[in-house]
Structures are given as C-alpha cells and as structure tokens.
Amino acid sequence: MGIGTGTPVLAQDTSYAPVNPGAPERVKVNNIFIIGNQKTQKSVILRELDFTTDYYYDWETFVGILQADQQKIYNLRLFTEVEITPLFTGEEEVEILISVKERWYILPSIIFQLADRNFAEWWTNQGRDWSRVNYGLRVSHSNVGGRNEKLRFSGQLGFTKALDILYSKPYIDKNQKHGLAFQLTYADQKTIPIKSEFNRQVFYTNEMEEVLRKNFSTALRYTYRRTFYNFHFVTLGYNYTWINPDVLNENPVYFQHGKNNLRYAYLQYSFRHDKRDNIAYATDGELLQISATKYGIFNTEDIDEIEININANIYKPLTDRIHFAAGLTGVWFLSDQQPYTLVRGIGYNPNFIRGYELNVIEGQQLYVQKNSLRYKFLDFSIDISRYLPGDQFNTLPFKMYLSGNFDHGYVTDRNEIPENARLTNQYLFGYGAGIDIVGFYDAVLRLEYSVNNQGEGNIFFNFRAPF
16 A cells, blocks of 8 residues: 555554554654665665655654655656655554565657647648658656666658767766766758748748758756756867858848857756646645756857746645646847847747647747646556566556646737747736647647637647646
8 A cells, every 4th residue: 555645544564463553652763674676776766765764753744755756756756656655663653665666667669759849830830741740769768777877879860960969977976966968969851941921930941942050069967866856967068060161041141140150159058946746737735947058168159148947837636636737938149130040939839829830930938828727537447467577667657637727928029020020028818728648658649729819729638737
C-alpha cells in the first residue's frame, strides 16, 4: 500500500511481531529499503528523500513528506511506477519500503515530425505539404550507468537536415548538487521563414533549391540544485548562422548588419522552481522559471542584445477529478529590433493563445496568460503483460480530461510594421473546449476547438501539454 491522496493506510510488516498501533503522534524511521531498481543506483533515489533515519517526525507531517517524495522520484522520469510504503515495526517506529518499476532506458526511435510550428500551421497554411516533414533516427539513453545521465544522438533528413548530440550529467559531486551538460547541433534548410506578413510566416525557396541557411551551435551548461525544488542554470554557448545571399535580396535586414552570417557567444542564467506533481501533465503544484540571456559577450559587432523571460504556472486541484491550471508568460527584448533568427512572439512555442495557432504575432515584448479548467472523466490501465514481456511495457495507462480554456495576451511591436498591424499592439484573447489524452510514458495528445476575438474558429491538434 503506497502513499496516496486519501487517508493513509498503515502497512504491517509480518516479519515482526504483530502490532496494530493505529495512527501515532510521531514516528521514527529505522531503515530504508529500495526494490525494483535493477539499473538505477540507490543514491539517485535517496537524493529525492526529504527524511532521514533515526529522527522523529510528526505523523501527519511525515505522511505529507512521503507523498511529496513519491512524486519527486516519479518526476525523475526513470520509472513507470513508484510506491513508498511505511511498515510499522513498533508503536512509533517504521521501516520504509520504496518500490519502483523502471522504464525502458534505451529508446531508439524513428523521427517523423512536422517541420512547422504546429499541426494547424502545416494543415491549413502549408496545405498539408508532405515535403515539410522531418524524418530520421534518434537514439536516447536516459539513465547512463544508472546515474540518471542522459545521452542523445539524432540524425535527421527531410525538410530540415540536422544532427544533434546531447550529454547531461545531473550530479558531478558527492553531495549531488552540481551538474554539467553539453550539446552540439547542426542544421541546414532549403526553405526558411524570412519574415512575417499579415501575421503569417513567409517562406522562401530560391530557384535553384539551394541550401538557404546553415546553423551550428554548441553549449555547456552548469546546474546547481541547492534544494529539492529549486534549480540554477548557467549556460555558455556559441552560435554561427550562415544564409544564402539570396535571402538578403528578399529581406535585407534579416541579420540587421547586412552580412550573410551571424556569429555570437551568449551567456544565460536561469532559475527554475518546479513543484509539479507530474512534469508532463501537471494537475497540482507550481512552476516558476526566470531567465536572462546576453547575446554577444566577447564581440558585439554582430549582435548586442539582452532577453528576459518569465514563466509562472499554478495547478490547483478542486476535487479528485477537477483541477484548474493557470499560466503567465512574459518575454522582453531590450532593443527595438532583432535578427530574424531571434524573433519572438505569440505563435512560437511555447507562447500561444488558443484560436491563434495559424498566426504569428511578432514583437519585442509579449505577455500571455492561459487558463484551463479540466475534468478527468477516464482513468484506467490496460494490462498487456500476456502480449509483451518485460515490466517496462506490460501496463498501458490512459487518462482523458475534458477542458474549458481561456487565453489572452498582448504583443508590443515597437517597429509598428503595417503588414502585421491587425494583431500587434492590441489585446487578444481566445477560448474554447477540448479533450486531453495522457497515455503511455506520459505522452500527451490534445484535441481542441477554439475561437479568437477576431471571430475565427477552428479545430486544433497538439502533442504536448499547453503549459
């Protein structure tokens, strides 16, 4: 019996003399046992525990600690199931049993995804053009050495040819507070967005169908996790982008400085407070992310820019089946104009307003506030162990939520481009209803019908949680 949201059940360890203490006023943990971690090192799990042995805790406080720890271990995304059980060995003494079921850590997968901003952009604006699809192979190892280290390699062809290598080590010290990550990416494209007109992206391909843009970037990130829910990140990176001179004929200020290449180093600091019950689809908790990025730190000839981002979400359960989610996003550039590769706005992930999925609303400042009231009407699991061997795949979880949504926001365009004036520098909102499906390995599918304040309505598909 694990720790859930209802009244706790006191499990009995039958290897000891029978006792039936009822709920005690306080409790002491004698030992902690972990089972099911065939690959994951014990220290990775113990890092998430907010209690220790040989110390007395108030019982009600202790139950809350176990509930939170169970969720923290699950959010490592190393296990399909996590259960923490207190086993009473005396009136005020317990043994803690942590039972986990590991995920499949090495996942070779086929890349087959749309190159566009979202499904609606591809379906409507790009006419369901199958040439705008990326395909390839991705190999990911999410638990190298059983230490929660990530290793990913992606090779991609199709609309965007790309290579991506990522390695992250969450802890490089004995106290498990400091970590490092490294990433290298390369991509080239023959069709690229070069500007926006009438709040739609304008794509360009030259007559020879040559490569129009090449991009190389690399970054080293340092992580500091002082407490369970607070993370600090410092990233030092380098970016080089080359464009075909034909692009400058179509948009002379694509890079602003008149050259056909843009190179810069950047430095970013980020803070994240993450206390969500489920990272993939939260129904309880909160998330706060703040970041500041300086583009151009050694040589500011190509670019000298600062970007500030803030994202604050809250998830509030109202009943066992109903919860409310709200999120606020703000993005600010300090300069009046940016290279087109850094342009932000509503319509670029993750900043959107429901009902405006077909549009991009670009500017130097944006504010978006999202709201969803969700009702869980299905929650079950399918046992397929008779068809697939291995604990990693023998259960298919399935949840469905009915959602009512309302989003609103504003984009400030200091340049006041006439072609985009219909939606910039004015209050925007959208609303509608949808169905959210949360399935195997936290996969999310959303089907929504939304209407914006221009009176435009449509059905939209999305493959991740809205916030």
